[in-house]
Amino acid sequence: MxxxxxxxxxxxxxxxxxxxxxxxxxxxxxxxxxxxxxxxxxxxxxxxxxxxxxxxxxxxxxxxxxxxxxxxxxxxxxxxxxxxxxxxxxxxxxxxxxxxxxxxxxxxxxxxxxxxxxxxxxxxxxxxxxxxxxxxxxxxxxxxxxxxxxxxxxxxxxxxxxxxxxxxxxxxxxxxxxxxxxxxxxxxxxxxxxxxxxxxxxxxxxEVFFSYLPLCHVAERMLVECGAIFTGSCIHFVESMDSFSKNLQYSQPTIFLAVPRIWEKIQEEILRKMPQQKLSRLLKVPLVSVLIKNLIRKKLGLGRAKHLFTGASPINPAVLSWYKALGMEIQEAYGMTENSALSHSNRKGACKFGTVGQSYPGVEVKLSEQKEVLVKSEANMLGYYKEPVLSEEMFEDGFLKTGDEGSIDDEGYLSITGRIKDQFKTSKGKYVAPAPIESKVLTDAMIAQACVVGWGMPAPLLLCTLSEQAKSLAQTNLQDHLHQLLERINKELEHHEQLAKLIIMAEEWTIQNGILTPTLKIKRKVLDETFKDFYNNWYNESVKVVFV
Missing domain, CATH: 3.40.50.12780 (ANL, N-terminal domain)
Incomplete structure (x- = not known):
């Protein structure tokens, strides 16, 4: 028992x-x-x-x-x-x-x-x-x-x-x-x-926890609500996203969780005030480096933070390395609503960027023949309410089927390589896994959001939005950069995975326009439904980079 x-x-x-x-x-x-x-x-x-x-x-x-x-x-x-x-x-x-x-x-x-x-x-x-x-x-x-x-x-x-x-x-x-x-x-x-x-x-x-991600989401509920109550700690709240910085500075949390998009936004804000070239130069000077790191952390409101976490969706390892250079080690964690967010995490001082870390105590993990990540622990759900058949389908020999494809290294670090169900077939009959391609694209500073689509198309398309940095570039320079990006990415891909076009969307994907979930994950189905009627036209454009 x-x-x-x-x-x-x-x-x-x-x-x-x-x-x-x-x-x-x-x-x-x-x-x-x-x-x-x-x-x-x-x-x-x-x-x-x-x-x-x-x-x-x-x-x-x-x-x-x-x-x-x-x-x-x-x-x-x-x-x-x-x-x-x-x-x-x-x-x-x-x-x-x-x-x-x-x-x-x-x-x-x-x-x-x-x-x-x-x-x-x-x-x-x-x-x-x-x-x-x-x-x-x-x-x-x-x-x-x-x-x-x-x-x-x-x-x-x-x-x-x-x-x-x-x-x-x-x-x-x-x-x-x-x-x-x-x-x-x-x-x-x-x-x-x-x-x-x-x-x-x-x-x-x-501890001091800072609560602003939706409490109805399993990660905030488990880390912030339960974390504070089980350790006798206190919770500070944000008044609004407009006052986020001010409230964070006031609270000075010791534990802080953000989703990847927020870490990226904070990075953009820092670089807007101090361009990368200047920052890199200052970080090379020993005494100045310490002062700069402390100043940035204090200004952000993270001067006392013992643990910085990211989760809910994959984060670009380059972003994690960038923060590490500033003395902020962000621990990427992995879990889902169905297992109380308890699966894997990178431990402080032993982070392997590009992985979601090792399993927690009491969590068994294995990969299926299709490389699907399967997890078993007492944190797994009782099932889906009023959905007995669906509940049964989610388990295999007591292991929860996550729907994520992964690989595990010899130290037990798990890497998520895609979604089993996100794979799609082109008209040439070949399967394409979007996530690894998106990860490659998102290493580029000009790209803010990316989604590979193309079910039934001759070749995949990449829908994306531009970063703040990209918007400040001259149009000719930007176009040249994006063409080079497409060429570079395609060289790293199998022939059937190569991107036919970069489709640059004018409007950022947000919760308000229905393309992001409340935890800032992209709703692929919504993007597909909204734009699929345009795919053929975009594919047939004479240019490789299409602005819409």
């Missing part, structure tokens, strides 16, 4: 008792920080848990959370768990239709509504049958008021006892491969993941 681990509620109650007056959550609201100690938060969480139980809901019922990251997001999640109910976190920037679909599919009976950009529009997707509770600082008309409910309800003494291996959370995937699926997790799967992570990391205590 597997070892029972303390749950997130066990750990919260422990720290609420032993360090009641210590800072737990700190959130800027209109530039004023609202601070909550463990005792402050505990009172609100316990009162809300009691209210949920008194409202006619029962343990096991589903309760949704629809909000950007904020202090009461964490409190609501803990209150739901404390009441023995199942939390259903939603992305705060999805459409009202998607909200409706998920709430109906999950059979949610109540929903917490908080910090949103367009609350009136997104709330149109909430069925009238659901009880809506509004967070403090972000009151929504027609909702019950969190503060009123907490003030009128006696705090719950003891959390509802439930089997740690039964359903406690349904995390809906962000939809890179089609309609979102409800991934079922228990308190045990998540606790196992946290303890395995902590076992592989130098002791963490009194």
């Amino acid at each position: 597997s070892q029972p681990f303390p749950t997130i509620i066990d750990r919260f109650c422990h720290y609420e008792k032993v360090q009641p007056n210590k800072l737990f959550l700190s959130e800027p609201v209109k530039s004023v920080y609202q601070d909550f100690s463990w005792a402050d938060a505990g009172k609100e969480i316990r009162s809300m848990a009691a209210w949920l139980l008194q409202s006619g809901l029962n343990p096991g019922d589903k309760v949704a959370i629809l909000s950007k990251n904020c202090a009461h997001w964490i409190m609501a999640d803990l209150a739901i768990n404390m009441a023995g109910m199942v939390s259903v976190p939603l992305y705060p920037n999805i459409t009202s239709n998607a909200v409706n679909e998920i709430l109906l599919h999950s059979e949610s009976k109540a929903i917490f509504v908080g910090k949103l950009d367009n609350p009136e529009i997104i709330r149109m997707g909430i069925p009238d049958t659901l009880t809506q509770i509004s967070f403090p600082f972000y009151f929504n008309v027609g909702c019950l008021n969190w503060n009123d409910l907490v003030a009128a309800t006696q705090p719950l003494g003891e959390p509802v006892k439930k089997d740690t291996k039964v359903l406690s959370c349904i995390i809906y995937t962000s939809g890179t491969t089609g309609a979102p699926k409800g991934v079922m997790h228990s308190n045990h799967t998540m606790s196992f993941a946290v303890y395995s992570f902590l076992e592989s990391t130098p002791p963490l205590a009194n």
Whole structure:
């Protein structure tokens, strides 16, 4: 029988008792920080848990959370768990239709509504049958008021006892491969993941976490929410992406996670202020080098950071090497919603750039005959909600099928070489794997985003967007550079993989235009559906680099 681990509620109650007056959550609201100690938060969480139980809901019922990251997001999640109910976190920037679909599919009976950009529009997707509770600082008309409910309800003494291996959370995937699926997790799967992570990391205590990536995403939930609660640490929030730099500088986190696109944006910002030539020159002077590195880290707000992580999608190894030269070792990690984000990571001081590191303790890993990465641990999901057939198809002899193609070196470092399902066949009958080609292209400083397409075409096309650096070049110089890039990449590829054209898209791919997921991964299907009618015309253009 597997070892029972303390749950997130066990750990919260422990720290609420032993360090009641210590800072737990700190959130800027209109530039004023609202601070909550463990005792402050505990009172609100316990009162809300009691209210949920008194409202006619029962343990096991589903309760949704629809909000950007904020202090009461964490409190609501803990209150739901404390009441023995199942939390259903939603992305705060999805459409009202998607909200409706998920709430109906999950059979949610109540929903917490908080910090949103367009609350009136997104709330149109909430069925009238659901009880809506509004967070403090972000009151929504027609909702019950969190503060009123907490003030009128006696705090719950003891959390509802439930089997740690039964359903406690349904995390809906962000939809890179089609309609979102409800991934079922228990308190045990998540606790196992946290303890395995902590076992592989130098002791963490009194850390400062910075929360800005969606808390409904498994990486933020596991590293930031669970990481802070299991180690008695505190969480600082970002007010908005406009105030990101200011909030980061204020918080000075000791643990920081960013997705590749954010690391790239930070790099672009640094190089905008200090061009590479000048930076390289200064880094060669011993004393100046130390001062420059410290100054950059401090200016970013990462002066105290012990661990810097990247995940959610592949990162260009050149970006990691660039940060390493500045004294910032970024640890690339790998995981998915279906395994509580627990699979592999590069450990501090032993990073191999271009790999996603070694497996965590308690994680078995092997490759199938097709080189698909298969992982097995107690952090693996219970299955997909209401999808027994699909759930069964995801496992092979107890191993989770990740859908990723990989290779493992003799030290156990895993490299992800592509997606099994992303491969496509050209009209010549040859298969093309996009990811390795995209990785080669993204080493070029002029390219910001890249996606190889071409199902049924004579040869693949590369859709891409330009970096800020590229936009500052003269058109002739840029065209020359892109032609040389295409020539160089094609020399490194098999004949059937060689790119027919570079298609330069005018508009950056974003969450807002529906091409990126909330964690900034490219939705290949959406790109394909949006532009496939143009592929033939682009292919037949007389020039190799097509601007659209």
